[in-house]
Amino acid sequence: MKESSLKYRQFKDKAFLFAVYSVVAISIIPLFLIIYYISKMGISAINWNFLTTLPKPPGEAGGGMANAIVGTLMLIFTSSIFAIPISIFIGIYLSEYQESKLASIGRYCLEVLQGVPSIVIGIIAYLLFVKPFGGFNALSGALALAMMMIPIIAKTTEETLKLVPLAIKEAAIALGVPYYKVILKVVVPTGLSGIITGIILGIARVAGETAPLLFTAFGNPFMSYNMLKPISSMPLIIFNYSGSPYDDWHAMAWGTSFILLIIVLILNIIAKIIASRWKIQF
């Protein structure tokens, strides 16, 4: 009797573990399928030409997406210039004045902003920045992406800075350091690795966004370095080429997807490394 009930319990243990592992496996499978499929379809499309030349008109073979790489880099760079300082200041405010009314309102707004579908962000950016300007332009796309980055970076900044012990702030205050310098020279550097991690995750999040760019940056078959003109970007290329009737354009969409995937993976890995390597021990 005793013997069998022990066996039964051991069996239940094993069955439960098996169930847990299966569920974990099932949830990882889609990720690996995506990586596998994109790699399989994408790698063959990638060559030196693909990375360094401009798209060819429909019907002509060959061509590349150099302008989309440049466009994505410029969009990300410009959106970061807007989003990073604003988000860090929001994060500082939220962690320094945790109890204040404005902080709880701000926190709520960030959550809402984070939940807004990206297509809606695109439409808002269209109304705010494209219409008054009188035409599609890269800058409005960058601003749309910035709106999506702000909640991510501001939240991580807040969370990181909250972890900085009060004792360390007090140490600086007791040395006669003015409050704003305590924040800028002690609190922010102490939380720097977390802030940088947040920035990288924010960039990774928007790097592949198409919807906010459809009505803003719009796309451009030519090389453009002008933020006030339409600009190409990798997600837009994927969107446009995958919907086209040409096989070689499909291949290029796969190739672009592969590169984008690699970029996002690398950004995530860098974020992980920074978060663990630069961790400050208190």
Place this chain on the structure above:
Amino acid sequence: MENPILKLKNFNVYYDDVRVVNNIDINFEKNKITAIMGPSGCGKTTLLRAINRMHDFTPNARVEGEILLDNEDLNQMDAINVRRKIGMVFQRPNPFPTMSIYDNVISGYKLNGIKLKKAEQDEIVENSLTKSALWKEVKDTLHKRGSFLSGGQQQRLCIARTLAMKPEIILLDEPTSALDPIATQFIEELFLDLKKEVTLILVTHNMSQAARISNDTAFLYLGDLVEFGKTKRMFTTPENKRTEEYLIGKIG
């Protein structure tokens, strides 16, 4: 009272409407060690933090009464200035975790944007670490993070950081309570040495520590200054019954 550097008169501290320091009159002698003792929660930390204006950052704290530093009204002075003249060492060592030992020592200058020549910096660092009896142990690892030191070494680093600013007074809030007996003895000797240059105000729960190193002792009980006088006299013939009870361990 021969040469007081800091005088408190009818001094009160409130948290919201609760008064935790009641109408205290006390004079701290220059170049002496004054111990502040009393049971937990009697207001020692609260009193200490009023002296370097740390309560400016506690929204619900309010002070009332007079506090004079060198006969100047401390609450009218610039708070930054007050804190540069009155340093503080906390109960738990709190070196800056992002900084090296060297940078921790001169952090008061660096964070305040006070520019110094490299030679001046080196001199301040060596001097302060020597005074805090840490120089020999760290002189070869000055550019390692301060947070890698042992607890006792970190506390001496924090003392060095305070000394580097050349304060007139140092407030010490149970500075050895997180340390082992050897490190404690080390730091006590250091305090005896330091009083040649600065005035020390020492909150401690450790009666033998107060007896060993302090010149004067203040005994606080529920926010009242029950007794204040020469340490020797107070530990041998306490005037107040509460003080006596505390000293023999009846309250605490």
